[in-house]
Amino acid sequence: MKIDARELGQVAAVQPPRFDMYGAIHKAIRAFMADTLVAVGRMDADDAPETARTADRVMQLLDFCSSHLAHENGFVHAAIEARAPGASAAIAHDHEEHVHEIGQLAAAVAALGGAQGPQRHALAQALYRQLAQFVAANFQHMQVEETAHNAVLWTHYTDEELVRIHDALVASIPPEEMMVTARWLVPFLAPAERAGLLADIRAKAPAPAFEALLAVSRPHLTQAEDTKLARALSLP
């Protein structure tokens, strides 16, 4: 029996999408990485306070990346290995490389902080290129996780099981890290994703925690995005 492309499209349209535990957090990481990279690129290395602030942003990004890969190792890779032994090996190897590269980037930030005069320009340029390479590798790495790893997870787990794994991962994140996550995650979702996530959090979390999430993320929305969010959640 021959099925044409239109029929296939209709079949795909009625299949409910599977739970994607990488989707939202990887949007946050892409946003945080892109924002930090361009900040280093435009940094005035002759301006000591600006250089210190930008260096601090790079360190925050590196901390965030370290935590993220530890969460993935502890929860997602553990789940993959439990039902598909060996299936997370390539990405686990990437994670070991990322730990090494994070250490090298932290050393580059420290070198910039201790430099004087013209040397600062050379070190700022070196940091920019090194960070760009790290970002490029991470963008490719996240693509593999969102395709190959999700395919393994979707084959071996139900959505209910995946939601439980994801909830356990999120519950392990300390409040301070959660605020950094919210700052980079909520503003960089599409409006329907943002409203859905915040409605879910409002239903499950204490009111002050929900208010704190709004406070760190709403200032980074455009006027149009904020209006859509306020309408979707009946916010003031």
Ligand SMILES: [Fe+2]
């Ligand atoms: Fe990863």
